Amino acid sequence: MTLDRKLAILADAAKYDASCASSGTQKRDSRGGRGIGSTEGAGICHSYAPDGRCISLLKILLTNYCVYDCLYCVNRVSSNVERARFSIDEVVQLTLDFYRRNCIEGLFLSSGIIRSPDYTMERVVEVARVLREEHDFRGYIHLKTIPEASPELLARAGRYADRLSINVELPTVEGLQALAPEKDGQAIRRSMARLRIHIDDAKGEAKTQAPTSQPQVKPKRARAPLFAPAGQSTQMIVGADASDDRSILATSATLYGAYRLRRVYYSAFSPIPDASRALPLAQAPLVREHRLYQADWLMRFYGFAHDEIVGPGSGMLALHIDPKLAWALAHREQFPIDLNRAPRELLLRVPGLGVRSVDRLLQARRVRRLHADDLERLRVPLKKVLPFVTLPGQPATAASAMAALDAALHGAPHKAAPRQASLFDGQAGAG
Ligand code: SF4
Numbered sequence: 001m002t003l004d005r006k007l008a009i010l011a012d013a014a015k016y017d018a019s020c021a022s023s024g025t026q027k028r029d030s031r032g033g034r035g036i037g038s039t040e041g042a043g044i045c046h047s048y049a050p051d052g053r054c055i056s057l058l059k060i061l062l063t064n065y066c067v068y069d070c071l072y073c074v075n076r077v078s079s080n081v082e083r084a085r086f087s088i089d090e091v092v093q094l095t096l097d098f099y100r101r102n103c104i105e106g107l108f109l110s111s112g113i114i115r116s117p118d119y120t121m122e123r124v125v126e127v128a129r130v131l132r133e134e135h136d137f138r139g140y141i142h143l144k145t146i147p148e149a150s151p152e153l154l155a156r157a158g159r160y161a162d163r164l165s166i167n168v169e170l171p172t173v174e175g176l177q178a179l180a181p182e183k184d185g186q187a188i189r190r191s192m193a194r195l196r197i198h199i200d201d202a203k204g205e206a207k208t209q210a211p212t213s214q215p216q217v218k219p220k221r222a223r224a225p226l227f228a229p230a231g232q233s234t235q236m237i238v239g240a241d242a243s244d245d246r247s248i249l250a251t252s253a254t255l256y257g258a259y260r261l262r263r264v265y266y267s268a269f270s271p272i273p274d275a276s277r278a279l280p281l282a283q284a285p286l287v288r289e290h291r292l293y294q295a296d297w298l299m300r301f302y303g304f305a306h307d308e309i310v311g312p313g314s315g316m317l318a319l320h321i322d323p324k325l326a327w328a329l330a331h332r333e334q335f336p337i338d339l340n341r342a343p344r345e346l347l348l349r350v351p352g353l354g355v356r357s358v359d360r361l362l363q364a365r366r367v368r369r370l371h372a373d374d375l376e377r378l379r380v381p382l383k384k385v386l387p388f389v390t391l392p393g394q395p396a397t398a399a400s401a402m403a404a405l406d407a408a409l410h411g412a413p414h415k416a417a418p419r420q421a422s423l424f425d426g427q428a429g430a431g
Pocket of ligand 1: 077
């Protein structure tokens with residue numbers, strides 16, 4: 001099989017993995033004529049991270065052969081797809097070639113499981129080792145790790161990769177057992193815990209070795225080896241099982257809290273060829289994935305707890321409005337908020353106010369009382385914000401403004417709300 005054909009197959013097979021944004025790593029470059037690549041380069045961008053950042057990684061599988069049979073995966077052993085496998089050297093050469101042609105900023109490498117988790121992981125790690133040690137490659141490397149691989153291999157992976165990820169795949173243990181019975185939820189979490197310890201240890205050592213402000217003559221010590229400086233991430237498939245948004249966000253909150261993940265990526269399930277009857281027939285609406293990202297953002301940067309975001313009821317986020325506005329409308333007794341007195345954590349709950357706007361408002365408020373025209377100058381979206389705040393000289397219209405907003409959102413005729421396909425739909429159609 002030609003290299004081009006392998007590339008076509010193994011890049012296509014990797015497209016289902018959403019967890020490959022190249023943000024948050026250490027800055028490196030090859031200025032001064034040393035090494036190749038940088039983590040800040042600009043190349044052809046193939047996709048966007050959920051935060052809007054453009055990414056350009058060579059995103060491939062080492063192989064799409066796999067001995068596992070995860071029902072949602074196009075590469076499962078029972079899938080009738082064309083198979084291919086790269087050698088280690090082929091991946092290394094492709095990465096270097098694409099990098100030199102300014103097509104990519106780095107490599108995202110995952111793999112189906114061949115022979116055993118250790119056998120596969122050894123090869124994935126070897127690609128990163130050769131790039132770093134033999135070619136002094138300084139671009140971004142994201143390795144997808146196999147949770148059942150040995151702790152030593154995971155530790156080696158972290159020495160070469162900027163980011164490591166282990167996919168939890170499904171939000172609940174039951175979901176994983178039903179759709180990926182060979183995967184072990186406990187092993188996934190154990191491996192995440194190990195990675196977290198390695199990352200924390202490396203950061204701790206780096207801190208103790210940071211230069212002090214006192215110029216002292218000290219014996220030179222080797223720098224602490226970095227371990228996955230861009231942290232670890234994971235991916236959850238949305239809509240492949242019956243899990244609701246509440247349980248998805250609860251799982252994310254646990255993962256952020258227990259393993260300090262940098263990111264949880266949400267990937268709307270899309271039907272695959274020859275799919276099992278246990279899967280839905282229709283694709284999960286992309287807007288559901290989008291709402292989950294917004295909710296995730298609220299948990300990480302706006303101080304919302306996961307169980308505040310999805311209210312009692314269906315356990316699902318509203319699809320027609322964003323989760324922050326939905327929360328505000330459901331908690332209107334907390335509004336209006338005095339924009340000149342409210343603490344940061346309350347300002348962050350006002351629809352239309354982002355983290356940056358809030359920080360700008362707090363700064364401006366130190367020197368003067370804010371009026372509506374100040375907000376305009378600070379580029380705050382007045383129409384969105386005014387129903388939820390009070391300002392000097394501004395008539396107290398919060399209650400009526402919110403009622404009008406509510407009526408506009410719920411009363412106006414709108415397109416049929418997108419609906420998540422249920423497992424029941426899938427089974428009924430297939431039967
Ligand atoms: S182990 Fe990974 S590649 Fe193999 S079937 Fe499961 S999800 Fe697909």
